[in-house]
Amino acid sequence: MGTATATASAARFRALLDSERVMEHPLERAIYARDGSITEGKCGLVVLPQTREEVSACVRVAAELGLAIVPRGSGTGLAGGAVPFDDAVVVSLARMNRILDIDPDVPCAWVEPGVLNLDISTAVADLDLHYAPDPSSQAACSIGGNVATNSGGPHCLAYGVTAQHIMGLEMVTADGSVLELGGPAPDPPGFDLRGLSVGGEGTLGLVTKVCVRLTRNPPAVRTMLLDFDSVAEGAATVGAIVAAGVVPAAMEMMDQKMNIAVEAFVGAGLPVDAATVLLVEVDGTPAQIAAEAELVQRVGREHGAREVRVAADETERQLLWKARKSAFGAVARVAPNYYLHDCVVPRTHLVDVLEEIGAIAERHDLVIMNVFHAGDGNLHPLIAFDRRDSDQVDRVYEAGREIIAACMAVGGVLSGEHGIGVEKRDFMPLQFGEIDLAAQADARCAFDPDGLMNPLKVLPAGSRCGELTVAPDSLPPGTWL
Amino acid sequence: MSEAPRDRTELAAQLAQASADGLPVSPRGGGTHSRVGHPEGRPRSSISTTQLDALIDYTPQDLTITVEAGMSVDRLGEIADQHGQFWPQVGAGAEATVGGVLASATSGLSRLRFGPVRDSLLQVVVATGDGRLITAGGRTVKGVSGYDLPRLMTGSFGSLGVIVEVTLKLWPRLPARRWFARSGADALDVGLALLSELYRPGAVIVSGDTTHVELVGQPEDVVAPAGFTPSEAPPPPIGTGVVRVGVTPARVRELLHALGGLGVPMSTQLGVGTCLVAVESTEQIAEVRAHAQRIGGHAVVDDAPDELRIDPWGPPPAGLEIMRRLKAAFDPAGVLNPGLMPGGI
Known part of the structure; x- marks a missing residue:
């Protein structure tokens, strides 16, 4: 591994991509230092590959230079999964946005990761088909991002979340090699790496092609x-x-x-x-x-x-x-910012948890609004606030902690569909024991032994496997939460 | 040596001991998938889950149930049925255990409507090869906290760990559900036509010259299609061995056309792309596999005696190196069914 910084390595990436697809200007980097969450990181360089080969070449150069990579779709994620830290290289897949093939006889479609969720349904509407998972951000979020976070949406109550609609993936792993995992033929032999990769939040590889299951429109x-x-x-x-x-x-x-x-x-x-x-x-x-x-x-x-x-x-x-x-979007009428949790609780505990959330709001003098997938117990308590008020920010963070604790106390889980990213990673020990987290770290290391794929996400500090040395006790300096 | 531990702690301790001694062991549920994979990957010593069969938690209003892995699939079915609910894998056979069905990724006949078995696994507790008890996933109907180890364990044939407890998603029983059948030389055409006409049937299966269809839903929607009469679920094809072929559902016609020359019993799930083929020899297995591969599919031996399992999986799958690292992480001493899986993992 080298010691070069991403920004200083722009020329290496320019040798692979047109120069307009390698962005190093501080303003451009500032834009890519954030996603749909409230976390702000630090981006060293942005690259926009357009083909699998370009993705692979970028990953190889990053690996050679020892640079961390943060994959990015549309940047609508709500858990900070696409936020870079320590001047990492952001690999945006937004320009890989072609629908490659539609097969109505399966029915399925092969699409590139930058294709927007809603665009798939629009493209197959005349075949009386649609793509079932429908996050609220479906007009803006990309299918690659949906795969990374295993996104949900209102209609996942009956139709299931993203993992149930991904038949196959093509993925570039940390060493630049290309894996084709699954496809429309069911149950390929060997361990289910496709199933494990969905929801990997960009820590297992960069998805360069997706085979989505299409669903018949109901009569x-x-x-x-x-x-x-x-x-x-x-x-x-x-x-x-x-x-x-x-x-x-x-x-x-x-x-x-x-x-x-x-x-x-x-x-x-x-x-x-x-x-x-x-x-x-x-x-x-x-x-x-x-x-x-x-x-x-x-x-x-x-x-x-x-x-x-x-x-x-x-x-x-x-x-x-x-x-x-x-x-x-409507929350903007109440306050300039919002902080959102995504816990799932057993349906039988909806009432007591909602009452507890109301009490938490009162205790911290905060406005908490609720809009959620009631059918599967997936809460979205949304704390409206103004980030310029630092006292309020402290209370927002404390209220968030208490909401999570209340959900965990009734047998809930940390995230239903947004993922863990960076914002929820330090809450993981509330749901999993040390031995469980170590097993998850092992699974991650099987894909990325050097820990360069979206580091600092999903797992809390200290639960990484032996080969990794990165173990800061807190988020990097300058992280805003 | 055969062990049947009384609880998960004892089971984990026995695995830890096996790892310490370097003695390979074969996890066993109901034994319905004991004739799978490389024969040398099935050690003589077994460790059975059949004494781990407790109901841990069931809240019908949440549509989730938590049971120990050694519970029989039929028993689970009875418990759920008392509350008007069901797990779509019921019918896997009298011996089948919940853990075994998951470890072998055996999906039910109604997969077309209810999805593969892996979609119903919400949380799993696994004893690793070195005796760690790991929990992954969550007990709620939806959850994306952390890596999807439940999916990794599904279909891993006990080579990463022994599944000791699972939380499953159940379905409310539908008002009506029934199989119908029709025989004729045009069984495939009839099946494919039904597949495009019907809205979300339970299954459309072509078995020999018979088309079987399962309808589920409101009584008004569960009526025999023209020419069909009420029937039982189609029986599996029987031979010395059975091969499970997976092809894209779009190319099932080509597959059946190619396999027709073999003149062996087979059963094909339209819309899913799974075809079970009864075989008598390794030559037939190779022939079936060649046809499947030509149209982008694969063929694995689902059940056959040792002598037919010379090449049970076919060509090594993508990501073999990653699979090896996963095996090393979950079974560091390599004592769980060593060599059973593709690539001799």
């Missing part, structure tokens, strides 16, 4: 908005619907603070006087949606729903979904 769909006078009634409805044997396509909840912000932003006619609203979608055959919609409405009324609004047509349905998916 019928019905979307309903139920509103309640208490969060407890809404949460009880969620549990009762599942207990009655219906797993809706999606089941989303927004509390009153969020409703007010979203309604002012989108104007979808949300009942802003309700304590909480539940957006439920059922899909399938006409017989199925008729039976399930009837059950959802009945269970809702039994649990205190004040009103059930059924979307009359596709326009109204789209409007309701626009309201749900605009939630994070």
